[in-house]
Amino acid sequence: HKIAILISGRGSNMMALVEQARGYSVVLVASDKPDAPGLAWARERGLATWALSPRGIGKAAYEAQLDAALRAAGVTVIALAGYMRLVSDDFVARWRDRIVNIHPSLLPLYKGLDTHRRAIEAGDAEGGCSVHIVTEELDGGRLLGQARVPILPGDDADTLAARVLIAEHALYPRTLAEFVMSPADHIHAFATTLPEVE
Numbered sequence: 262h263k264i265a266i267l268i269s270g271r272g273s274n275m276m277a278l279v280e281q282a283r284g285y286s287v288v289l290v291a292s293d294k295p296d297a298p299g300l301a302w303a304r305e306r307g308l309a310t311w312a313l314s315p316r317g318i319g320k321a322a323y324e325a326q327l328d329a330a331l332r333a334a335g336v337t338v339i340a341l342a343g344y345m346r347l348v349s350d351d352f353v354a355r356w357r358d359r360i361v362n363i364h365p366s367l368l369p370l371y372k373g374l375d376t377h378r379r380a381i382e383a384g385d386a387e388g389g390c391s392v393h394i395v396t397e398e399l400d401g402g403r404l405l406g407q408a409r410v411p412i413l414p415g416d417d418a419d420t421l422a423a424r425v426l427i428a429e430h431a432l433y434p435r436t437l438a439e440f441v442m443s444p445a446d447h448i449h450a451f452a453t454t455l456p457e458v459e
């Protein structure tokens with residue numbers, strides 16, 4: 262499978278997906294933030310990159326160009342990794358069951374932002390991260406994998422985030438590899454034909 266990774270920032274999960282690639286190859290790193298630090302890393306590694314800011318052109322035009330870049334690169338699966346933009350329903354429909362995301366909580370707990378602070382404030386004994394299929398519902402698609410870490414006395418959102426991030430870097434490549442290599446276990450995502458290129 263040919264993977265595109267979508268980032269908005271530092272891209273540490275993107276780096277983990279590139280460095281631990283197994284059963285898939287990363288053919289494009291794309292961003293809504295042309296100055297995302299992770300893009301520079303990808304370029305230095307010789308990876309193909311694409312970046313465009315939706316500012317000024319609007320979300321629909323931005324996503325149309327993104328979609329064209331993904332199809333031109335022959336992408337079959339999209340991995341969101343710190344991509345801070347909501348994907349439109351239309352885009353989800355065009356890539357149904359072919360977009361995955363990593364979220365820094367034990368879903369279905371703490372969808373959305375500020376997950377670590379919320380877990381600490383709730384008095385949870387564990388935090389963690391989840392890899393899931395992206396659907397129209399925010400952080401709501403089917404779970405593909407999860408990793409847990411303890412919440413320790415004295416933790417704040419930053420110390421917990423750092424502990425969870427280490428788990429993310431192990432979970433995401435492993436889960437993506439399983440997802441692309443065992444299609445039988447995962448709906449009919451890869452039995453169906455890819456959408457036509459327009």
Ligand code: GRF
Nearest residue numbers: 271272273274343363364365
């Ligand atoms: C990660 O914690 C990820 O789970 C969340 O945003 C953070 C992105 O970090 N969605 P990075 O850009 O991968 O370093």
